[in-house]
Amino acid sequence: MHELSIATAIVEQAEEIARADGTDRVTTVTVRVGELAGVVPDALHFAFEVAREGTALAGARLVVEQVTARAWCGGCAAEFDVGMPPFFWCPSCDRASQDLRYGRELEISAVEG
């Protein structure tokens, strides 16, 4: 399960951040997950419960902030939602755009101890 390796990486990074802050126990870790990051939030929550065992995050809560996938259209200088499944076509000026600005995020945005 690929979410397990992601959850393990999140736990390791959050432990490092907590240590740098002088905290040895994490209560909440918040991650930003893009719509196109290829991560299933339910699977990530499940994997997190496994990955956190025996770590500083043993009692921590995982908060997943979903980021809507949006692309930029140079033709009309506007952003648009690409949707899910993604459709890279500007609805305003009716032309193709592959310039994805948001939606591939997979990062820790906050660690609270």
Ligand SMILES: [Zn+2]
């Ligand atoms: Zn456009």
